[in-house]
Each structure stands twice: as structure tokens, then as C-alpha cells.
Amino acid sequence: xxxxxxxxxxxxxxxxxxxxxxxxxxxxxxxxxxxxxxxxxxxxxxxxxxxxxxxxxxxxxxxxxxxxxxxxxxxxxxxxxxxxxxxxxxxxxxxxxxxxxxxxxxxxxxxxxxxxxxxxxxxxxxxxxxxxxxxxxxxxxxxxxxxxxxxxxxxxxxxxxxxxxxxxxxxxxxxxxxxxxxxxxxxxxxxxxxxxxxxxxxxxxxxxxxxxxxxxxxxxxxxxxxxxxxxxxxxxxxxxxxxxxxxxxxxxxxxxxxxxxxxxxxxxxxxxxxxxxxxxxxxxxxxxxxxxxxxxxxxxxxxxxxxxxxxxxxxxxxxxxxxxxxxxxxxxxxxxxxxxxxxxxxxxxxxxxxxxxxxxxxxxxxxxxxxxxxxxxxxxxx
Amino acid sequence: xxxxxxxxxxxxxxxxxxxxxxxxxxxxxxxxxxxxxxxxxxxxxxxxxxxxxxxxxxxxxxxxxxxxxxxxxxxxxxxxxxxxxxxxxxxxxxxxxxxxxxxxxxxxxxxxxxxxxxxxxxxxxxxxxxxxxxxxxxxxxxxxxxxxxxxxxxxxxxxxxxxxxxxxxxxxxxxxxxxxxxxxxxxxxxxxxxxxxxxxxxxxxxxx
Numbered sequence: 001x002x003x004x005x006x007x008x009x010x011x012x013x014x015x016x017x018x019x020x021x022x023x024x025x026x027x028x029x030x031x032x033x034x035x036x037x038x039x040x041x042x043x044x045x046x047x048x049x050x051x052x053x054x055x056x057x058x059x060x061x062x063x064x065x066x067x068x069x070x071x072x073x074x075x076x077x078x079x080x081x082x083x084x085x086x087x088x089x090x091x092x093x094x095x096x097x098x099x100x101x102x103x104x105x106x107x108x109x110x111x112x113x114x115x116x117x118x119x120x121x122x123x124x125x126x127x128x129x130x131x132x133x134x135x136x137x138x139x140x141x142x143x144x145x146x147x148x149x150x151x152x153x154x155x156x157x158x159x160x161x162x163x164x165x166x167x168x169x170x171x172x173x174x175x176x177x178x179x180x181x182x183x184x185x186x187x188x189x190x191x192x193x194x195x196x197x198x199x200x201x202x203x204x205x206x207x208x209x210x211x212x213x214x215x216x217x218x219x220x221x222x223x224x225x226x227x228x229x230x231x232x233x234x235x236x237x238x239x240x241x242x243x244x245x246x247x248x249x250x251x252x253x254x255x256x257x258x259x260x261x262x263x264x265x266x267x268x269x270x271x272x273x274x275x276x277x278x279x280x281x282x283x284x285x286x287x288x289x290x291x292x293x294x295x296x297x298x299x300x301x302x303x304x305x306x307x308x309x310x311x312x313x314x315x316x317x318x319x320x321x322x323x324x325x326x327x328x329x330x331x332x333x334x335x336x337x338x339x340x341x342x343x344x345x346x347x348x349x350x351x352x353x354x355x356x357x358x359x360x361x362x363x364x365x366x367x368x369x370x371x372x373x374x375x376x377x378x379x380x381x382x
Numbered sequence: 383x384x385x386x387x388x389x390x391x392x393x394x395x396x397x398x399x400x401x402x403x404x405x406x407x408x409x410x411x412x413x414x415x416x417x418x419x420x421x422x423x424x425x426x427x428x429x430x431x432x433x434x435x436x437x438x439x440x441x442x443x444x445x446x447x448x449x450x451x452x453x454x455x456x457x458x459x460x461x462x463x464x465x466x467x468x469x470x471x472x473x474x475x476x477x478x479x480x481x482x483x484x485x486x487x488x489x490x491x492x493x494x495x496x497x498x499x500x501x502x503x504x505x506x507x508x509x510x511x512x513x514x515x516x517x518x519x520x521x522x523x524x525x526x527x528x529x530x531x532x533x534x535x536x537x538x539x540x541x542x543x544x545x546x547x548x549x550x551x552x553x554x555x556x557x558x559x560x561x562x563x564x565x566x567x568x569x570x571x572x573x574x575x576x577x578x579x580x581x582x583x584x585x586x587x588x589x590x
């Protein structure tokens with residue numbers, strides 16, 4: 001079947017801006033791991049669609065705010081993570097868990113009229129904690145997170161992420177590709193046989209196949225009227241899912257695995273795809289997890305943030321840092337194969353490029369595409 | 383006649399054999415080919431069965447694999463068997479008076495260790511590296527050939543500095559960190575931070 005996705009969806013700034021407003025702003029977006037925010041005053045900062053965000057722990061309460069001091073727009077927290085009160089180093093303004101500010105020398109130097117003073121506080125964003133996963137919502141009236149992912153997916157994300165250990169390694173790749181290429185790649189079960197033939201496919205034999213029920217559902221969906229937002233939301237929930245994906249070729253047998261509380265007990269590759277831009281996998285039967293967050297930066301740029309954790313340690317062991325480092329280096333090989341191909345595709349795209357031809361095995365991507373184009377065309381709104 | 387086991391793999395083993403032949407021609411050398419990337423249990427078993435007599439010594443020659451923990455592990459097994467593990471200082475290395483070179487530390491040919499340095503055990507300092515005065519090098523650190531460490535700099539235990547790295551005076555590199563990208567390091571590097579040519583941004587670690 002020929003795709004209807006125009007090349008502009010991947011290369012055009014105006015399209016990207018519209019996508020930000022119609023898709024990302026209404027939806028919950030992953031922002032980090034709760035295990036990074038265990039201490040009072042611990043924080044993480046991220047930038048989502050140009051909006052700087054800080055998530056801060058206030059004596060156990062997590063809050064998400066715009067990371068901009070209302071006085072002179074200086075970022076309040078400067079580092080990607082750390083432990084520090086929410087305090088602007090420029091003029092000493094400090095902020096509490098409600099975003100209210102204490103201003104040094106306020107009467108002597110500022111003399112804000114009461115009406116203006118009442119408006120001086122941090123802009124707060126909705127934050128949801130799902131196990132160890134943190135999601136923010138940039139809209140003023142966020143939809144319930146259950147409506148985005150569905151109860152079963154949320155339960156699976158919660159249960160699996162609670163198995164994470166407290167020690168995490170992370171990095172960011174500067175992806176020169178559109179974020180949608182990442183979710184399309186992840187829902188394409190046929191590429192590992194070729195692209196990852198010498199890496200991931202050696203450990204797990206992913207076998208793509210045509211799901212006739214899925215194809216039939218796609219055909220019905222393509223005839224559907226998506227003008228009903230409830231119907232559109234229900235359809236979107238089917239884009240997220242997780243659990244067992246494919247059996248491992250050999251049982252896990254790394255030395256360190258005896259030191260962690262394994263998630264479940266099956267020698268399977270686990271995979272969670274949370275639409276639109278979060279992917280979590282465990283390639284070794286629940287002994288460790290990789291969390292990939294594809295943050296759209298521009299039509300041809302994606303910050304590809306990667307976190308790696310083992311399952312919870314039974315007790316500390318000397319080589320845990322080396323285990324995380326070694327696995328991150330190992331994951332780099334597979335990630336680079338994916339990133340390289342996505343960047344190659346991005347480079348081929350131009351305003352007159354012809355749309356791709358999807359096979360029936362790609363019914364998942366075809367279904368998302370149909371839904372997505374209806375959203376972008378204004379058939380429904382989130 | 384005393385003999386010495388040289389434990390290692392590939393080029394590291396060959397280089398250590400050549401260096402020890404030159405440094406101590408009177409000692410019989412017995413190479414033990416043992417890949418540090420091999421299964422840990424197999425490695426332990428191989429080292430446990432080495433025949434040991436009075437006067438037997440050993441030296442572990444290995445790279446920074448697994449954040450230097452495999453080299454440390456091999457050394458620990460041999461020390462645990464009561465085997466002494468003198469340091470290797472290659473020809474042409476200049477070690478300032480008063481600087482102690484501890485067990486299983488390997489100072490490469492032409493390296494310069496300036497006065498006041500404190501160097502831990504099981505450290506590798508590659509050929510031609512320069513360690514500035516009063517610098518501190520933590521145990522099991524790995525400093526590759528030609529690296530420059532400034533005066534008063536502190537290199538944490540099990541840290542790795544790759545070829546082409548220069549650490550400015552007084553800068554601290556945290557425990558278990560890796561700087562393996564040609565650069566001059568002007569600011570302190572936190573523990574468990576990995577700055578590598580393979581990655582545009584550092585890999586950082588949080589929690590424990």
C-alpha cells in the first residue's frame with residue numbers, strides 16, 4: 001500500500017510547528033526517571049519543543065515547572081540534573097513547591113503593585129508518575145493519562161519500571177532525523193534481520209509476519225470517520241503496548257545477573273512502545289532495561305536520549321558501574337545502526353520525494369499514519 | 383631459579399614479556415595467556431591452578447577493559463594466593479626520587495613521573511606519559527601512552543585517560559571516569575563520567 005505521508009511531514013518547519021501544537025502539546029510526554037529524583041531538592045531539566053522544564057523534588061513531592069525565572073527569564077536550574085534548591089542565581093529569587101517566589105529586597109528594590117505581584121509565580125505543568133517513569137503535559141487542560149495509554153499499558157509500564165534499580169547511566173545522541181522515523185522504525189519488525197544482522201538479531205530472531213486481523217482492522221479504520229475525538233483517542237491507545245516480544249536465542253548468563261532481582265522469569269525480549277516517542281526494551285529477559293526517548297527538536301533533528309538500568313540490585317556489588325557502562329557501549333552498536341539508517345533516509349527526503357510503499361506487515365505504521373494525517377488535517381483534535 | 387608469571391593477552395602480554403626480559407633478564411618468565419574479556423569464572427579458575435613456589439612472582443598486563451576492574455580482579459586473585467607482584471618500570475622512564483611505585487604498577491618507557499607524585503597500586507602509565515609534580519594517581523587507573531597530567535592533578539581510582547588526553551594543572555578526574563577522546567581537560571570531571579570518541583555527549587551515571 002502506498003503511504004500518504006508527504007515528505008513535508010519530515011522536513012518542513014511549518015509542519016513541525018503544527019505537529020507540536022496538535023499532537024505533542026495535548027499529549028503526555030516522558031520527561032525522566034523518578035529514580036533520579038529521590039532526594040529533597042534533586043532535579044532534572046529538559047527542553048521539550050523549546051520549553052525549558054524543571055522537575056524538582058520538594059520534600060518528596062515532585063513538581064514540574066517552566067525553568068524560567070519570572071524576573072529576567074534566567075534559567076533557574078542550569079544543569080541537566082543535580083541536587084539544589086529551586087533558586088535563581090541571577091538575583092536570588094527562590095521558589096516553593098507551588099511555584100510561589102520569595103524575592104530578596106522586594107520592598108526596597110521591586111515595589112511590584114499587588115495585582116502584578118499576584119501574577120509572579122512559576123508556570124506549572126501537570127506531572128504524572130507511572131512507576132519510575134515521569135510524564136509531563138504542556139497543555140492547560142491535560143487529558144487524563146489513562147486516555148492516552150490505556151489502563152493495561154499504564155499498569156505494564158508501572159509494574160516493569162518499578163523493577164528498575166536506582167543506578168542509571170544516560171547519554172544523548174544528536175539525531176539528524178525526524179522523530180517519526182524512530183517510531184516507524186521501532187514498529188517495523190522486519191528490519192532487525194537485515195539492519196541488526198550482526199548485533200541484536202544474533203540474540204533475538206525477530207520474525208515479522210502479516211497479522212490478517214490487524215490488516216483487516218486497518219482497512220476498516222481507513223474507511224472510518226475519525227471526526228469523533230473519543231474514537232480517535234481510542235484508536236491512539238492501540239498504538240501503545242508492551243510485554244513479551246520474541247524469545248531469546250540463548251538463556252541469559254552474564255555473571256552480574258545473579259546480583260539483581262529479575263523482572264519476571266522468562267527468557268524473552270520485552271518491548272514497550274509508548275506512543276508517540278518512548279521506547280523501553282529488555283533484551284535479556286528482564287535483567288536490565290534500556291529507555292529511549294526521541295525528543296523532537298526540529299523537522300530534521302531529534303535528541304535521542306538513552307537511559308540504561310539493571311533490575312534492582314539484591315545488594316550493592318563492586319562492578320555495577322562497569323556493567324552499566326559495558327551495556328551502554330554494547331547498546332551503542334545497535335542504536336548506531338538505527339540512527340545511521342534514519343539519518344540516511346532523512347537525507348534522501350526533499351519536497352518532491354515520493355511517499356514510501358508499505359507492506360501489509362507494516363499495518364501498525366499504516367494505521368498510525370492514517371490517524372496522524374487525520375489529526376494534522378484537522379479531522380479531529382486531541 | 384625464581385620465575386615470574388606474566389598474565390595477559392595479545393599485545394599487552396607481548397609488550398610486558400619484552401619489557402620484563404629487559405628489566406629483569408635473570409628471571410625466568412612464564413607467560414599466561416588469559417583474555418580479560420573471558421568468562422570471569424574461567425579466569426579465576428585458571429589463576430587458581432597456577433603452580434607457585436617460594437620466590438614466584440607475577441605481573442598482570444591488561445588494558446582498561448571493564449573500567450579497569452578485570453585487571454584489578456586478576457591482581458587480587460594472585461595477591462590472594464600470596465604471590466608478590468613487583469612493579470615494572472621500563473627502560474628510560476624517569477621517576478623522581480621519593481616517588482613510590484607500588485604492586486603491579488606499570489610505568490612505560492620514557493614516562494616522566496615528577497617529584498611529589500603519589501601513585502597507587504595496579505596503575506598503568508603508558509610510554510611517554512608525563513605526570514606533573516604532586517599529582518595523585520588512584521589505584522588501578524589507566525593512563526595511556528603520551529597522556530599529560532598537570533601538576534597537582536588528581537586522577538581517581540580506576541579512571542581511564544586515553545591517548546591524546548591532557549589534564550590541566552590541578553584538575554580532578556573522578557573515580558571510574560573515562561576520558562578517551564583527544565582533548566585538554568580544563569574542568570573537573572565527576573566520578574563515573576564517560577567522555578568517549580564514540581559518543582558526542584558524555585555518558586553520565588546517577589544513583590548507586
